[in-house]
Amino acid sequence: MLLITCPHCGPRAELEFSYGGEAHIARPIDPTGLDDEAWATFLYKRSNPKGVHAERWRHLHGCGRFFNVLRDTISDTIVTTYPAGQPRPALPSDGKENAR
Amino acid sequence: MSGRFRTPSGGRVDRRRTIRFTFDGKSYQGFEGDTLASALLANGVHLVGRSFKYHRPRGIVTAGSDEPNALVGVGVDDAHYTPNLRATQVEIYDGLVAESQNRWPSLNFDVGAVNEVFAPFLSAGFYYKTFMWPRAAWAKLYEPLIRRAAGLGRAPEQPDADRYTQVYAHCDVLIVGAGPAGLAAALATSASGAKVFVCDEQAEMGGSLLAEKTAVIDGLLAADWTAKALADLAARTNVTLMPRTTAFGWYPHNFLGLCERITDHVAKADPKLPRERLWQVRAKEVVLATGALERPLVFPDNDRPGIMMAEAARIYANRFGVKPGDKALIFTACDSAYRAALDLKAAGVAIAAIADLRAAPGGLWVDRARAAGIDVRAATVVTGTSGRLRIDSVSLAKLGPDGRTGASETIACDLLLMSGGFTPSVHLFSQSRGKLVYDEALQAYLPGASVERERSVGACRGISDLDTVLNDGAAGGSGAAQAAGFAGALGGTFAVHTDSVGTDGFIGVTPHGGHPSKTRAWIDFQNDVTAKDVKLAIREGFRSIEHVKRYTTTGMATDQGKTSNMNALGLVSETLQIPVPQVGLTTFRPPYTPTTFGIFAGQSRGDLFDPLRQTPIHDWAVAQGAVFEDVSLWKRAHYFPRAGEDMHAAVARECKATRQAVGIFDATTLGKIEVVGKDAAELMNRMYTNAWTKLEPGRLRYGVMLREDGFVMDDGVVGRMAPDRFHITTTTGGAPRVLAMMEDYIQTEWPDLDVWLTSTTEEWAVIAVQGPLARKVLEPLVEDIDLSREAMPHMSVREGKICGVPTRLFRVSFTGELGFEVNVPAGYGRAVWEAIFAAGKPYGITPYGTETMHVLRAEKGFIIVGQETDGTVTPDDAGLSWAIGKAKKDFVGKRSLARPAMTASDRKQLVGLLTVNPKTVLEEGAQIVADPAQPIPMTMLGHVTSSYWSTTLDRSIALALVRGGRARIGERLSVPMPDGPITVELVEPIFYDPKGARLDA
C-alpha cells in the first residue's frame, strides 16, 4: 500500500485516496472549436510512461481535495506531490521529453 | 515419560509439564515447549506423511518453517481445522488433534502408492502430455481423478469458527527475525529511543542461539545472553516484542504484512482473543535479520523417513532434548554438520560415520570429530538408501578425482543427516524489489542495492560466524535508527567465544554413479520433483529457470522451494554448462509461509462483510413482512406480500392500488446533493444537459448528466430551492460518482466558480405518495402549502411543514399518477411515514416496493440509468433529446455528442416491445434478431432492457435497445430462446397514458 503525502494533510495510507488519471490534461476552454481528432485526443489519449508519471489523486477519505503526484511507474516511488493547479515541478532527471 | 528418544536431561522443554495429544488417532505424550515434530520424534515417529505425486512415505526433514514434508491437518472438528500446517511449527497443547495428509486408507498402507509403479509415466510435464484429449474427458474423468489423487491437505467444509482481527501500526524500525543478528540490531536501535517492533515466526525468540550450547557472548553462555537480551528489550517501553509473528509479505513503501498467531498454541483459549491478528505495519526503516536455511543434498533415494537436515537434528537434540535416532550417518559438504555430529553424540546418538563430499576436509571441526572417535570419510558420497517406512541402511562410495564413484559399502543406520551448506533467506528483500546478486564463493544469492528503506543483517546476507553476525546486527540496528532520525544508537561490539564452521557448501546433485534414468534423487520434496524431471525438462528444450519451474513444478509448492531452489539452479547450471546467474532466478512472492484466509477477511464476514445501508423506514417495512433486495449497499423493500401471496400476486395488487387509489413508497435511497453558491446555476448548466438559468425557484426539472465522452451517466429530478440553491437527486447507486465528478470539475477545471456541494443523501427521508388520491391523503397533514392543482402544478416544490416537521415537498411522479415526494429530515422519516400511512388508511393506501415501482415506470417508458443504459448510451439513444439544452454553448459531454459515431442512424435506440402473444414475458437481456432461422452466429440487432407483466394492461410489456429502432417501429422482430423464437412488435416506448393526463390531475 503506497504512502502518499497529501499537500494539505501530510502522509497518509493509499486507502484514503482515489486515483484520478493523468494530470495536466486541461479541459479545452472551447470544446466546439476542436476538430474530432483533437477532441478524441483530449478524451482518450494518455501518455502511459515507463518512469515518472504526473497523475491526479484525490484525498477522498480526508480533506477531499484533488492534487497531483509524480510517481515512478517502475518502482512506485513517489517523487513529489503538489496542489492542483500548480505546474509540474522540474526534476533533475528530466530529459528533453519532459521539458515542456 | 514422553518417548523413548527423549534425552535424560537438557533442552528447553518444560519436563514438569506433560502434554497429551493425538496424531492419526493415536495418543502420544510430549512436554510443554515441544513442537508436534519434536514430540513425535521423541516417540520415535518419523513417518508423518505421503508425498504429493508418488505417495512416497515421508518424514520430518527440518526443524522450522522451511519444512517440506511434515504437513499435517490440525483441529478437533471441521470448524477449527487447518490443513497443511508444518509439524515443525505446530506447538503442542493438551488435547491437540493432528492428522497426516495425502494418504488413504492409512499412513502405513496407502493405496495411492501404486503411483510408484506408474512413476515412469508421471515424469515432468505429465499433466500437459497425458491429459490433452479427448477434451470431454477433462471434466468427467481426468480432473476428478487428479484432484482426488493429488493435492495436499483437505479443505474443511464447515465455516471457520475462529475470529481474526486486523491492526494498523506504525514504527520507526521494524526488525524481522530475533536470532543473534536481530537481537543485536534491536538492542542497538532501541537504545536511541526509536519505536521498535521485533517480530519472529517462532514461539521463542533467539533463533539459532536457542540450540547453541558452547558459545559465550560477553561472558555469558549463549542461552543466558539471549535471556538477558530479551529481558532488556522487554523492559524498554519503546520496544514491542512479537513472537509467533511471521512477516509474510513486503508491499510498497515499507509496508509489511505480519501474521501473529495468538491462540493456536493454547489448550483453552480466552474466548475474547482472536485466533490470529494481521498486523499491517508501516515502518520508517526495516532491518531484515531473517537468517539462512540449510540445504539438503540431492542423492539417490534421499527422501525416506529418517533422512533429515543435520542442523535440524542438532536443534532437536539441543533445544528439545530429543534424539532423532539411535544411529546416525552424516553426509555433508560443510563443517557445520561436524558440529551437529558432536552435539548428537553428546546427546547419546551413535555416529556411524561422516561421509564428506569434499576431497580433503580438515581443520578444527574435523579434528574434533576424529578425536571423538568418529569415522570421518573424505571424498565419500551416498549412492543409495533403503528402508520402506524408515531408513535402515545407506550405501557409501568413494569419489575419485575423476568424479567416478568406487565400490559401494552398505552401513546400517536409522538416521541419515545431510548438509549442503546454508542458503540466505532473501525472500522479503526480494519482495521489496531489491535486486539479488550471486556470490560465487558462497554459491548463494545475496541482497544487492536496496530499493526500499531497509537493510539486511547477519546470515541473510551471507555472514555466518556468530561474532560477525552479532556485530553486523548491531551496526545495522544503529544505522537504521540514524536513518529514521534518531541519534545515540549503540553500534558496540560483542566479545564472542565460538568456533567458525566456515561457509562451504554444495548445490546441485551429488555424484552417485547410478544410471541417470534409473535413480531418483529428490530436489523438491513437497512437489515430488526429482533431478531426472529437471533434466528431462532441459532435454525437451526448457532453458529459463522460470520455464523449468513451471514445467516440472519445482519450487511451486506451499514451501515455495525454500529447500529446493538452489539445488535446482545448480543442476540446471551443471546440465547446461552455464554459470548459475545465467540460469536466472524465479521470483519470490508473498506469503513467505502459507497464511490463513481468515486474517485477510478479518471482521469482514457475515453481517459485517459489507457495510449495510438502511433507511429510517426499514424497520417498519420489516414489521410489515416486506421482502428485501440489495440495491448497491442499501436494503430496499422489494414487495410487501400478504398472506398467501407470491411476488407476482403482491406486485399485481400494489400496482392496482397505486393506479386506482394511492400507494406509498420509500424513496429515501435516492442520492441527494445540495448545490449552493452564487454560481450554482452556472455549475448546473455546465454539468447537466438541461438549461437551468430560467428555472424559477419552486420548480423541478428532470436532469440528465453525461460523462465527457457523451454517454449517459446519471439522471434525477432537481429542485431549485432559491436563486443560489439547488436540491439534486441522483440514482440510488450513482450518488458518490456524481458528487465525485462534480467536485472534480469544481476543483480542477473551474476553481473560479463560487459554489459548494454537500452530500445530503443521509439527511433526508423521502416518502413517495402516488396515485389519484395522493392529494387527499396529504392535504390534512401539511401546513403553509397549497397542494391544489393550480397552486402546485406537476414538477414543483414547496417548503413548509408536514405533521409539524419541516419539509421540501416535491410534486413529482415516477409512476405516471398524481404524485408527491415528501422530503423530511431523516430522523422524522419513520414518524411522518406512519402519520401518512394512518391518514391514508381510509383511502386504501398501499405500501409498494421496488418491483412495483419498476413496473409502473416501465408502463410509462421512464428509463432507469444502469438498466436502459450501460455506459454506451447517448441521450438521443434513450429518447432524451428533449432534455438537452439546445441553446447551451457547452456542457460536460456536449462536444462528444457531435462526433460522427454518436449521431449514426443505426445506433441502438430505445423502443417498446409487445410480444405477439400477450401472455409471454420476455427475459431481460435476451437478444433481438431479424431472422431466427439465420445460422449461428446470428446478426444481433439489440437486446431487451426491461420486461414485466403489466397488471394495468393485462399483458406483458418490455423496453429494448434496437439498432435503428425508432425507424423500425411497427416492424416485427424475433427473440430467439431455448424453447423457440418469440415474435415481438416494436412500438413507442410508452404503454400507458401517453398524453400524461393523469400526471396533471
Ligand SMILES: [Zn+2]
Ligand atoms: Zn488531504
